[in-house]
Amino acid sequence: MFYFLVKALNFGPYPAKQAEERRNTMETATPTVVVRLPRRRANGALEGEVLAALQRAEGPLTPREVQARLSGELTYSTVVTILSRLLSKEVLTRTPRGRAYAYAPVTDEAGLAARRMCRILDGVPDREVVLARFAAELPPGDALLLRAVLSDGIGIPAQR
Numbered sequence: 234m235f236y237f238l239v240k241a242l243n244f245g246p247y248p249a250k251q252a253e254e255r256r257n258t259m260e261t262a263t264p265t266v267v268v269r270l271p272r273r274r275a276n277g278a279l280e281g282e283v284l285a286a287l288q289r290a291e292g293p294l295t296p297r298e299v300q301a302r303l304s305g306e307l308t309y310s311t312v313v314t315i316l317s318r319l320l321s322k323e324v325l326t327r328t329p330r331g332r333a334y335a336y337a338p339v340t341d342e343a344g345l346a347a348r349r350m351c352r353i354l355d356g357v358p359d360r361e362v363v364l365a366r367f368a369a370e371l372p373p374g375d376a377l378l379l380r381a382v383l384s385d386g387i388g389i390p391a392q393r
Contacts, residue, residue: 280318284324287325294336295334300312324338325339
């Protein structure tokens, strides 16, 4: 009974002619081409690209304008998602423009780095220890620059 089912469903040993055709097909088949897909971007790379495009702009940009400045390699919905994430991180501001929003960076690259450093300090219980270790690990040139900035009071707000 089992042999009958195997034969009826065309499973099992091939007749000699079919086996020979199969061998010939396998020998003359075209070679397989391996296509390597590009690697995934690093975490935050897309956000960095979008933020850089906004910083290069003269003023606020809509998602469609951001997409155009990125050579159109990202879909509109991806650009909107990235802009929404940057807005939630308080890196961007947005203002209504027509039926869309226009986005602009809150500050320049140096200001964003300073904001990140302040957020890190806000998250530790002993700021004095962290600041002391930070200053101790600075290269000599950066330590001198920090000393000069602190002594001149350049860019230091009155109260935080």
